[in-house]
Amino acid sequence: MSTVTRAYLDQKLALAKRCSREATLAGAKAAAVATVASAVPTLASVRMLPWAKANINPTGQALIICTAAGMAYFVAADKKILSLARKHSFEGAPEHLKNTSFQGTDRPHPAFFRP
Numbered sequence: 001m002s003t004v005t006r007a008y009l010d011q012k013l014a015l016a017k018r019c020s021r022e023a024t025l026a027g028a029k030a031a032a033v034a035t036v037a038s039a040v041p042t043l044a045s046v047r048m049l050p051w052a053k054a055n056i057n058p059t060g061q062a063l064i065i066c067t068a069a070g071m072a073y074f075v076a077a078d079k080k081i082l083s084l085a086r087k088h089s090f091e092g093a094p095e096h097l098k099n100t101s102f103q104g105t106d107r108p109h110p111a112f113f114r115p
Helices: 006-048 050-055 058-091
Strands: none
Touching: 006 050, 006 058
């Protein structure tokens, strides 16, 4: 039976905090880009297009811009968390599991398994 040391738990906690911070930063960058990318056409269309001027009030404009920013934040943060989790799980894997190359028979790979 193995025991978990305090140092091991502290190391895992520090790693989790660092990954969380990196994901938050990646999400904030994506949200900033998405805000600009959605605000420019939204505000321009409200000023130039008669239909948009008549049907999209300031609340609707804000909703369009904030929805794009929120989606970009969560998608980017989730992608970052998953990539870091994959990287760290691979680092901690035993050596015999790290070899992911296919070493089977001489049969060709199906199209969807080709490296």
